Amino acid sequence: MTAPTGPAVPGRRVAVVGGGISGLATAALLAADGWSVDLLEQRDEVGGRAGSWEKDGFRFDTGPSWYLMPEVFDHFFRLLGTSATEQLDLTLLDPGYRVFFEAHDEPLDVRTAREANLATFEAVEPGAGAALAAYLESASDAYRMAVDHFLYTSFESPRSLLHPEVVRRAPTLLGLLGRSLEKHVAARFADPRLRQVLGYPAVFLGSSPARTPSMYHLMSSMDLADGVLYPQGGFTRLIEAIADLARARGVRIHTGATVTSIDTTPPAAGRGRRGRARRARVCGVAWLDAAGSEHRLPADVVVGAADLHHLETELLPRDLQTYPESWWRRRDPGPGAVLVYLGVEGELPQLEHHSMFFTSDWGKNFGDVLGRPGRVPDPASSYVCRPSASDPTVAPAGSENLFILVPVPADTGLGKGGVDGQGDPAVEKVADAAIAQVAAWAGVPDLAERVVVRRTVGPGDFAADLNAWSGGMLGPGHTLRQSAFLRARNASRKVEGLLYAGSSTIPGIGLPMCLISAELVLKRLRGDRSTGPTAEPPRETEPETAQEPLLEATGGAA
Template sequence: MSRIVVIGGGIAGLAGAALLARDGHEVELVEARSEVGGRVGSWEADGFRFDTGPSWYLMPEVFDHFFRLLGTTTDEQLRLVQLDPGYRVYAEGNPIPLDIAADVEETLARAERIEPGSAKRLRRYLARAGETYDMALRRFLYTTFRSLPRVFGPEVVRRTPRLIRLLLEPLGSLARRTVKDLRLRQVLGYPAVFLGSAPDLAPSMYSLMSHLDLVDGVRYPMGGFRGIIDRIEALALAEGVTVRTGSPVARILTSGGSAVGVELADGSTLSADVVVSAADLHHTETKLLAESERSYPESWWQHKVAGPSALLVLLGVRGEIPQLEHHTLLFAQAWEENFAAIFGDQPKVPEVPSLYVCKPSGIDPSVAPDGHENLFVLVPLPADPLLGSGGVGGDGDARIEALADRVIRQIAEWADIPDLESRIVVRRTIGPADFVADLNSWRGTALGPAHTLKQSAFFRAGNASKKVKNLLYAGGSTIPGIGLPMCLISAELLVKRLRHDTSTTPLPEPLESTGPRREADAAAVRPAGEAAGASSSAPSAEAGA
């Protein structure tokens, strides 16, 4: 049994702590903020409760597997609702929305009416997306990449020609080859944003994302995404993890080339046999380690592509808004130009942005007072903290608030809600500078390093330091990548790393300890469906699922 200190109480840190404790280690988690959650934040005001981070529940099998590792089930921990439609699309200049149904055949029928002949091509696209997703689960997601021969086994070798094309052809190009209608191309391409990327930057291997939303469907955990954090924290406590909030780490302590603990900002120290940082990787490497100990120094980051930052607008609105679904996407005609503005050599805010609106109050009465709606708006922006910070009631930086005003008018016009602005009773904005201040986010990115070809799979930063022994990493900055499911997998990879397990498939369920187990505190596990914990002001952005 080792003593392990985990830095960061986001979903990867909490999940990793829970699994490591179950595996027999003594685990203490330290979180800089006053409560855990990280990017999965929440904010409350005047009876409204807003998720400020991830809002798409995708890849349910990853959640199912994680909970079973800890001896429980998703059904015991969460109450999920299937969304139908999964989401709604408004296209600039077209007043008639396109609803993406829970039934994929209905969606294909709607696509056929828009573009005759498209249903057949989309059905083939989705079939291949499903095959790619299955292969990714078996070979590329649940691996530390310590043994490439195990990753590139016979199954992968047989598919080498197709795999090469999936890696070299951009997702946007594949979408254009599949359908001609701009709306349909946007439906196939927008999941790249979940990956902190753009359709023409992400490899077409990520077409697998369309299997998730179009075939598997979209779910919502009642009570909001903060409830997921509450359940994982409870499970971690039940496994014996010690959680210490309000404890920012000043540096990682080393001796003889190995991590031996952490020094907190108050000068106290915690000793450890293994240190896990689930904090932002750029912050960990450039702020918590000495220059000679950095596997990824500042010079390394200068050549990397940051995922987009975001403007988040949290709105409490009086009255109903039937024009918006639980998930609503507003796509601009200048689709490629939008992404070029965000990721180009001279980044700028798009003139007419594409954006996303979440309205959880349509099915979850706990997030808004009676007779009101809860709206979460996300506008992708360049990763540039100089764009400014947000505030409450219009008190943010002038540029951020002006953009929020423009976005509210855009939603009102495109979705035909002419009185939207006059019905707003609660308003908060969050800008790129907030991600830096509250989450130590590299360049103010809302998600992490973009999933480009050179920043995916074994090209992405690994989950172990190359310079410091017994220093491991977890979270969206490292393998396998961005999003709640990816962070749960990164937590499992910590166990694999310590076990020297080079397999490419999920660990057997439930997780059987390789060392002595600490006594679980059964009282720490609250019944599923219990209200979410205290609110947080921590900003976060849509992180995929």
């Protein structure tokens, strides 16, 4: 499907490659800023990882399921003259999530209220309540530093790291970067259950507590202090809202559109501004429609919002690749996953909206998933989402909707999933073990017999459907050398006018980070090198358009 065409604006034409949340958000922001925008998505529907699948009255979000960092969503919507409140019906979950432990019969609930969580920690380990209070104060401080100085910048200038507050806090920041999250938590808490609750956010970052810098303890301020939200209708409703805002601002969305190359013109002779060697420049993209017919779309700027490995190694010739295959061989793809979508007859009050299942041998579990070569853990830790606990639209009355995620190695050799147990054997084996684990640990012995809808997804599906590097579920993991200014940048060093957005690039993994990555494209095209969020327009007026010349805005790629 292709949206109705409209007039292109000479000199301000943008082609966005990829219709996940980062591509849609980028398209909406740039269109609101006066650019003429076409978005090309190879699948029949937009959403990318945040897709949707339906069968027999059950509707499943196929990927993201946690609504954290609500202020990032609020800020994004306000940039478009609206608000999260106007676009979404948000429910505060309480408990935020439940944790089941292999070696303990009783689960642990993380509540909405900060004081309730302090009491829970104190009941598990004397003194842990006060320790958690201090931990959350530090996490909140680190989070504010990240928002003010590290998340909303493309690191185009070293001055972004020389802000007086950053310089003053340098010893603390270096300490947080040089110590792992695992060690940071272990120095403050003795009980393994509390360590796991505080260490699991590393999974959201595509890494493990042992490989993740302790700077990321900031994530605990989101769920243990601020609470967890859920948009009614699921995360497909979030995608619909952003797509609708993009179309309303003139974005032409083309689905069933597979981009086959990023077109460039050769560099002109001589030197460019500030004596720099001239580079090749984008002039558009080539793409195939669903019938296989080839098209060319002229563009002054191309934003790659798909998997960066695919964009660089498949859509550009070798001499124009900033991140060639040799670069990726030295990087960590993060974990893969087996996803299981289950429609279940009857109710499952034993599970909360979000439930975690943590094995006792935490280190071995992560080592199996992230090792090279990796292997499927046995037993494996897992995550279960039961959105029907909060949303009556995702399952028939009297039934439950379950989404199970089991981290596995990012290895396409594990294969693909399927419907009704017809996926590849390795994927279905992981799914069977996860269902049995939930049944045993949560006390639902007949769970498998009550399943009426079943679909699995494996690393092979992530690679085939999303062009995900190595079949990873999230994007490159947030290890030290793949975080902040050490992560892949959002502009090509070889091609002027070629920018990037999404989880492969800065600032990183997750829906909020993808929204910020879209804003970083806007800031780069405006020539805005500030380190904080973009100033929001007054609600009574439309956002102002950018005035910076295109050549200056895109010619200084970091």
